[in-house]
Amino acid sequence: MNGGLALFVGAPLAGTAACFVLARFQGAQRAVALACSTAVTIASVVLLVHVDTTGPVTTSMGGWPEAISITFVADRLGALMLVIGNVMMLAVLVYAVAQRSSDERSPWYAPAYLALIAGVSGAFLAGDLFNLFVCFEILLMSSYVLLTLEGSDDQIRSGTTYVVLNVVESLVLVTAVALVFATTGTLSMAELPDRLAALPDGVALGLSLLLLVAFGLKAAVFPLFSWLPDSYPAAPSPVSAVFAGLLTKVGVYAILRTQTQWFPDTNRTLLLVIAAATMVVGVLGAIAQSDIKRILSFHIVSQIGYMIAGIALGGVAAVAAVVFFVIHQVPAKTSLFLVDGVVEQEQGTSALDRLSGLARRSGALAALFLLPALSLAGIPPFSGFVAKLGIVTVGLDRGEWWIVGVALVVSILTLVSMMKIWTGAFWGADDPDDRPGLLRHHPLMSAVTAFVVALTIAIAVFAGPIYGFAERTAGDLVATSAPATGGGAP
């Protein structure tokens, strides 16, 4: 695998270049984007199997020694996130191409999307902190373009908030990177755990908080979440689907790494409080909304809370639960936005008071919404139940009763707000003003949505082996951290 990892960033960037050259040829752009995304997705699956059987893969760039070169590292967590990310981005790309929405017809769409793939892949493989920062920038730049591609007033307004907040985030992150380098003399993710453990407590605490603010803004945790429900709904559905499924998870991934590997056993109480507040505020926000996309956007925030709770609890069992939660969360969230995309394309709105009786017009679509919705709420046979059970069990073992209580109450409220969408949009009498008949959309759109929903169900069916993998991943993460006293797995 000499240099192979670099291709996960290099290939999509080469595709971006090709798409710019082919700016006037939409068909060729689509072909390049689909081919590139498919190739990277297949390669990432191969990489995951390879990493799981033979151990982590490292690539140093430019033939420099590892200490000073840019490195890409694929361990279990990175490879897993790479697979999830690329499968979702490929699925959403197929959906967007099938939908031919106004933004997808823009010549900037394919290059921006491929750059997003490069950025997300790079962030999951980054072997040093500065490289992570650069990949964050790549994915942010392309997300700015994708978010405001239609150029409507609404998009420009919310896009401004999004850009300003993310520039602030980048500033905090690059400051943190500089301070980490100043105090430890390295940015290598492999060396940082030992170097950071040797620092005085106060310095380490400061660094951990700075990184937490930077990544917390990206992950949209309380109180840094308010940009998310504002900006995501303004984007076209396929774009918000991939943002909802992935971009916040990149932040969660970074928090998971920093808190588990670099700063074990610090900020636990703070993180628990943040987690609880994120869950509660997110779900209350969702209940208060009356638009499908806005409800779903607040749910992203709420669900992030569960992952932060798992990270806060720490130890192999909790981290395994977080990893499983991410595996479950990405397809579930993405599929809900994809269903919303079909609704919005047909009805021209996702406001609940202007929708009614969609289930009568397309039972299959209603089912495609209901399954991930129930999964997200944590109803038993679905993957969300397994994910939440994992976190709740660890919480009970540690005696953190209150976070368990909060998690369970928020689950019920999640169900309430999902039922709000269900009764508002899908249930009820057919609106006589509406055009009759089935919801018209390209069959590929519902096929992709069905595929993603099938993934969420497959995660529930194969929960055993997947949980086993999550535990191996968590084992890696906790083992590489310095003295892991919090690792008292039950």
Add this chain to the structure above:
Amino acid sequence: MTPRPTVTPSTILSLTVAGLTPVLVLVAVYITFRGHNAPGGGFAGGLIIGIVLVLRYLTDGAEALRRLPVDPVVLIGVGLGAAVLTGIAPLLVGGSFLESNVWKLDLWPVGQVKVVSSAVFDLGVFILVTGVVAAILVALAEADDEASRGETTGGTEGPTDGPPTRTGVDR
């Protein structure tokens, strides 16, 4: 045809810019290639070409950008492509991503010249940055065109602009 009917072209500015252009281009190329081991590089060089384009835009208006021989978006693609392919090419011959090769050539009139493959990367960045600046200017010029069309159709005079020319890829 000027971008705004109220602006009169300045002869002094035009002549100064016309004289400066070759100097700036030379400086840009120099900065780009010295950047391998000294301050400079493709990014700075590309920005200097960007300055040339901005100056041309100031003197000749949007017309200067319509005369561009290539579509700026294609420039962005070519530049990015060159940079990325310099990264990927060493993989094909068993090196690592972005690894640089050095050749020492004896060219008769100038003596020994050190050629590094990473210069292609810098060249790619140079083209890319030039393309980005040009694309931004084209977008500004189009907005300018629209604004002046709005003014003229609102006023008493008839429309002065012809049909909008597609210099860049509009959306």
